[in-house]
Amino acid sequence: MNTPSVTELVASVIEAGSWSQLRIVDEVGTLSIVARRGTPLDPPVRFAFDSSELARYYRACAADAPSGRIPWQQWLILMPTHLDEALYRLDVIGGPAEIVIADTGFDAVPLRSPDH
Numbered sequence: 001m002n003t004p005s006v007t008e009l010v011a012s013v014i015e016a017g018s019w020s021q022l023r024i025v026d027e028v029g030t031l032s033i034v035a036r037r038g039t040p041l042d043p044p045v046r047f048a049f050d051s052s053e054l055a056r057y058y059r060a061c062a063a064d065a066p067s068g069r070i071p072w073q074q075w076l077i078l079m080p081t082h083l084d085e086a087l088y089r090l091d092v093i094g095g096p097a098e099i100v101i102a103d104t105g106f107d108a109v110p111l112r113s114p115d116h
Contacts, residue, residue, distance in 0.1 A: 004072065006051040009058055013047075016079035020087065033099070036087070045090065045108070048098040057101045082106045 004012075010026055017024035023035035031047035034040060049057075061078050062071030082105035089108035090097050096111040 003055050003058055004075075006054065009051075009054050012076060012079055013054075013083075016076070016083055019080045020083050022083065022087075031099075043096060046098045047100075049101050053101050057105070061105075078105070 010031065013031060014024045014026065017033065021037045022033050024031055024033050029051070032044040033047075034044045058075055061075050065071050065074035085104075086099050086106035086108045090099075093108055093110050097108045098111055099106050100109050101107075
């Protein structure tokens with residue numbers, strides 16, 4: 001299975017975010033949600049993973065593609081759902097958080113305090 005480039009993976013996450021009314025920007029290799037439903041987020045919600053983790057996440061999603069579905073299609077189908085799940089968790093947390101890649105996909109976790 002060929003893994004798309006990091007640029008393609010990042011672009012697909014940004015595009016999936018737009019379907020969920022998110023404005024996601026790539027700031028020098030770090031994705032951040034800067035607005036939700038047109039409302040700026042202060043602070044922005046950072047995606048806390050690197051390109052190798054994103055590629056592993058892609059391979060895991062693509063490996064679960066049903067017979068006859070192209071792995072890239074599987075990824076594109078799952079991205080909006082996984083982002084929506086992370087947004088739900090973000091709402092539950094109700095405070096500063098970041099997006100990580102967990103066992104089941106994107107997840108929101110509270111920001112750790114700087115002194116820990």
